[in-house]
Amino acid sequence: MQKLALVGLGASGLFALKELAGADVEVHVFDVGPAYARRYPCPIDQGKLEVCPPKACSYCAPGQSAGSWNDFKVILSASPVIGGRLHDLIGEAELQKRLDRVRATILEHAPVAIPVVTPNEEDLAWIKKKAALAGMTYHYQELLHCGSDNAPAINTSILDEIVGKGPNIVFHWDTKVLSASRSGQRFAVRHDHYRKPGQEKEEIFDYLIVSVGRGGAHWLTQQEFYRALDIQPGQVDIGVRVETSCYFTEEVDRRFYEPKLYFRSRRHNDVVRNFCSNPRGFVTPENHRDYVLVNGHSKMFEKSENNNFAVLVSKTFTRPFKDPQMYSQTIAKVVNMLAGGGPLIQRLGDLRAGRRTKSLDNNLVKPTLEAECGDVSLAYPHRILEGIIEYIDALDKICPGVADASTLLYAPECKSYPDSISVSKTMETTIPNLYIIGDSSSWTRGVGQAATSGILAGEAVRARSSGASKLLPPAVPAQPSSSPVAAG
Numbered sequence: 185m186q187k188l189a190l191v192g193l194g195a196s197g198l199f200a201l202k203e204l205a206g207a208d209v210e211v212h213v214f215d216v217g218p219a220y221a222r223r224y225p226c227p228i229d230q231g232k233l234e235v236c237p238p239k240a241c242s243y244c245a246p247g248q249s250a251g252s253w254n255d256f257k258v259i260l261s262a263s264p265v266i267g268g269r270l271h272d273l274i275g276e277a278e279l280q281k282r283l284d285r286v287r288a289t290i291l292e293h294a295p296v297a298i299p300v301v302t303p304n305e306e307d308l309a310w311i312k313k314k315a316a317l318a319g320m321t322y323h324y325q326e327l328l329h330c331g332s333d334n335a336p337a338i339n340t341s342i343l344d345e346i347v348g349k350g351p352n353i354v355f356h357w358d359t360k361v362l363s364a365s366r367s368g369q370r371f372a373v374r375h376d377h378y379r380k381p382g383q384e385k386e387e388i389f390d391y392l393i394v395s396v397g398r399g400g401a402h403w404l405t406q407q408e409f410y411r412a413l414d415i416q417p418g419q420v421d422i423g424v425r426v427e428t429s430c431y432f433t434e435e436v437d438r439r440f441y442e443p444k445l446y447f448r449s450r451r452h453n454d455v456v457r458n459f460c461s462n463p464r465g466f467v468t469p470e471n472h473r474d475y476v477l478v479n480g481h482s483k484m485f486e487k488s489e490n491n492n493f494a495v496l497v498s499k500t501f502t503r504p505f506k507d508p509q510m511y512s513q514t515i516a517k518v519v520n521m522l523a524g525g526g527p528l529i530q531r532l533g534d535l536r537a538g539r540r541t542k543s544l545d546n547n548l549v550k551p552t553l554e555a556e557c558g559d560v561s562l563a564y565p566h567r568i569l570e571g572i573i574e575y576i577d578a579l580d581k582i583c584p585g586v587a588d589a590s591t592l593l594y595a596p597e598c599k600s601y602p603d604s605i606s607v608s609k610t611m612e613t614t615i616p617n618l619y620i621i622g623d624s625s626s627w628t629r630g631v632g633q634a635a636t637s638g639i640l641a642g643e644a645v646r647a648r649s650s651g652a653s654k655l656l657p658p659a660v661p662a663q664p665s666s667s668p669v670a671a672g
């Protein structure tokens with residue numbers, strides 16, 4: 185039997201594996217994280233810790249932190265703008281068909297009924313008018329919000345079903361793939377135990393599916409085959425996590441949960457957008473070991489009185505500059521330095537007045553994350569801050585109150601995306617039998633499309649390994665990410 189290595193079992197890897205359960209191929213799954221059943225919710229959310237430990241605990245370490253475990257919002261619409269670029273790769277109908285399968289799988293494995301947020305005609309007419317008057321563009325999406333509290337049960341149940349159908353699957357949990365390289369027409373994969381290294385092994389595989397997510401993007405660039413791929417530099421988003429009263433946004437939250445609203449900054453013409461809204465949710469740290477970002481999530485049962493969401497300014501770069509990830513990480517580290525190692529918080533009123541925030545006593549909006557008060561403008565480029573303030577002012581026309589002085593801004597909220605890699609409609613690269621799926625391919629930006637890319641690769645390998653398809657469809661040239669695409 186032919187052998188396949190699946191490196192990374194996040195959103196994309198899981199749905200690829202679902203397609204490969206019971207196929208004519210021996211599948212070896214490698215993930216640095218512990219077995220799904222041994223993963224746990226964030227200790228801060230559980231009230232077991234008050235602040236993040238200086239080094240990331242295993243929650244934020246690889247294998248625990250991504251969106252199918254944290255918040256778990258799934259964009260269900262085949263949008264050309266939101267959640268990734270698979271619309272460009274496979275077209276609306278094929279994308280929607282796979283997204284419908286992702287939706288059905290998640291709902292089937294959910295421990296409770298999870299509502300799908302679908303805007304109705306009246307909501308759409310309302311937001312289109314409001315957005316136009318505010319100078320913003322609304323992008324339609326249907327959304328499933330599973331919540332961090334339901335994520336472990338859903339993921340574990342999907343995996344249990346796969347295990348039941350997949351005697352051809354071998355799991356290597358707590359295992360880091362150190363390197364993957366070409367070995368003739370096949371692939372050599374070197375791996376070791378993640379927490380207790382020293383048991384290094386190398387095995388040869390006929391197929392390689394790389395699904396290491398954004399966290400593994402740098403690792404991917406270090407692999408032997410990387411230079412043989414057709415690539416373009418990725419995009420960065422730099423912004424803040426806005427936390428405001430849930431009463432300012434309640435109409436929009438009720439109608440849409442999260443409306444995707446895009447804006448062009450007036451002076452610099454940058455695309456500014458909202459991302460990851462968490463009505464009645466919580467702001468959280470996102471610990472990357474050598475720097476700490478902010479993020480947000482919400483739960484199905486426990487609620488706060490705030491809404492948090494990111495406002496992000498998108499930037500792409502041209503040569504000779506080739507390291508957008510380093511750019512955003514450097515900004516994040518400067519913010520952390522000013523804040524004594526963690527995130528910084530500032531009132532919008534103080535930012536406008538050009539002064540640091542000293543205290544949040546008596547502030548209308550009470551923070552849900554303890555962060556150091558300070559001045560974000562000491563770390564962020566002026567161009568970025570100007571875009572953020574213009575966006576919040578425009579949003580205030582749709583959600584009156586959002587631009588109040590009491591609104592809180594947390595930094596750093598930075599997202600960087602891997603290089604864009606040319607792939608075929610089945611996510612196969614220009615190297616035969618090498619598939620790069622999910623966010624590490626840069627074609628996806630959220631759980632829904634990451635899972636879809638996994639389905640595409642899984643279907644293709646299943647067909648090829650059974651002899652049904654030997655054809656290699658042409659890879660689509662990588663497109664520079666000049667038009668920013670929103671994540672989930």
Ligand SMILES: Cc1cc2nc3c(=O)[nH]c(=O)nc-3n(C[C@H](O)[C@H](O)[C@H](O)COP(=O)(O)OP(=O)(O)OC[C@H]3O[C@@H](n4cnc5c(N)ncnc54)[C@H](O)[C@@H]3O)c2cc1C
Nearest residue numbers: 192194195196216247251257361397400622623630631672
């Ligand atoms: C905190 C957070 C919250 C998010 N919330 C949402 C949300 O609500 N909705 C949404 O749509 N998107 C969300 N996202 C984005 C979403 O997580 C990603 O788009 C999605 O998970 C991408 O899936 P993936 O399979 O490409 O990568 P991932 O899900 O990140 O999976 C990658 C896997 O590869 C493993 N891995 C990496 N390197 C190696 C290696 N060398 N060896 C072995 N294993 C390796 C990792 O352990 C991990 O399990 C969020 C992201 C974060 C960080």
